């Protein structure tokens with residue numbers, strides 16, 4: 458008796474200490490979540506079916522008809538759709554995630570993976586950025602490396618010119634490093650000042666490095682208005698010569714002069730795809746774009762009155778341009794240019810010159826046509842992206858994914874729920890080369906959304922871009938509940954995703 462006591466005591470002590478030291482280990486091993494009676498949309502485009510799903514150890518452990526076990530925390534999903542978490546391939550939460558890792562306005566619309574670094578601007582070095590977020594975010598995060606970011610590193614402020622061969626070689630080195638750190642490819646923003654002066658050859662030389670590491674080329678093209686088709690041809694040429702897939706960012710016909718020309722852009726992309734070249738696109742579900750005020754004058758003659766007049770007419774007038782940020786005078790914010798100009802008794806052209814002189818402004822410009830939005834959105838090679846993020850002053854930052862579900866699917870009936878979910882999950886996952894997410898399938902990571910298809914809709918508006926959507930009941934990232942009953946849970950299970 459005495460001997461036995463002596464031999465078991467250390468063991469008991471060890472077990473007790475072990476449990477004290479690692480209380481979650483034992484519990485987490487056995488704990489599981491069972492979502493019952495859901496309408497499951499698996500992401501492939503296959504028809505919705507009734508079923509149950511068990512989450513265990515951050516993964517989808519089982520899908521089908523499942524009998525609850527004593528380890529299951531059971532969620533009754535009667536009347537709700539269970540779908541893969543949404544993957545936003547074009548997201549501007551770079552700094553937002555550092556400020557607000559819980560990413561409330563992202564998870565509130567069902568986003569479980571955020572890909573930052575689009576439009577040519579990205580964190581740098583990517584590895585340092587990832588280190589700051591690791592373990593501190595609710596959503597999974599991946600990144601593109603930005604072409605303008607590379608130009609800034611190498612050419613500093615002197616970027617209104619072509620890069621020299623030596624500079625291109627230096628940018629290739631930094632790009633190579635970024636690809637090794639896990640970037641999904643090269644992004645460009647050729648309508649913006651830093652990238653605008655780059656030659657097509659510079660972009661091909663850089664895209665080759667992305668190709669070498671199995672990355673893609675994702676581009677905010679040089680022109681989304683009168684020169685859209687030429688810009689599209691340039692993007693295709695870059696992809697063909699560098700031998701890598703191309704993703705056209707936020708595809709659109711940006712102003713009135715090109716309304717209806719989506720048919721030509723679609724024909725060109727179809728023809729290119731039919732010839733075997735891998736090109737896809739993404740789009741946000743609004744007829745208003747958001748950018749810097751200077752894109753209104755593509756000639757970049759920002760003091761030329763005729764050019765400014767033309768630029769304002771192209772978008773339908775100064776009443777279509779909402780100033781969303783202007784550091785030099787905050788009183789201008791959230792007012793249209795026509796309203797501000799009238800109150801100051803000056804012309805919109807004078808106001809433009811003043812604003813650009815004082816550092817420029819962020820604008821939201823309502824100049825697109827819903828028929829073009831529909832034409833692009835209904836293409837099987839167009840996926841959903843927000844082009845927004847945490848703190849975005851365009852409602853797309855908070856409302857994109859729920860808007861597609863509520864407005865385009867339920868109200869407009871442009872396509873079915875299955876196709877919408879595919880555009881939000883499996884399609885971007887395939888584009889990025891993510892093998893373990895984007896579908897409801899046994900063994901994949903449990904990134905999941907649970908929403909009410911009868912009520913889900915966006916609520917963010919241009920006046921109040923931060924208002925959360927309704928109808929999103931629960932969101933899981935790596936098996937952990939981050940959004941529950943209209944609130945964040947505060948959990949931070951997001952992972953860094955590397956190509």
Ligand SMILES: [Zn+2]
Nearest residue numbers: 576677706707
């Ligand atoms: Zn863009």
